[in-house]
Amino acid sequence: METITINQCPLCGKSHTYNLEVERSFVIKMFTANETRERPKPVRITRIFYCPIKESEYQGNLTMYETSDRQIKNVTVKGIADE
Numbered sequence: 001m002e003t004i005t006i007n008q009c010p011l012c013g014k015s016h017t018y019n020l021e022v023e024r025s026f027v028i029k030m031f032t033a034n035e036t037r038e039r040p041k042p043v044r045i046t047r048i049f050y051c052p053i054k055e056s057e058y059q060g061n062l063t064m065y066e067t068s069d070r071q072i073k074n075v076t077v078k079g080i081a082d083e
Ligand SMILES: [Zn+2]
Pocket: 009, 010, 011, 012, 013, 014, 016, 051, 052, 053, 054
């Protein structure tokens, strides 16, 4: 499972680490000889996170990277990770 760390929680100012479930789609590509290596492009995703200190939810942004053959389909926050 992937994790994401919010460095500064808007509610308590501390950092929290969350488990993420990331769904990616795989596209089979036919590679050509002169294909240049693609740079992953950032995708900004907004999700609701739970602050365990203030015991309330806040909206946070995270940045994930995708390429044309590995696109991000869905990201689910699965709760706080052990720190
Ligand atoms: Zn917090």
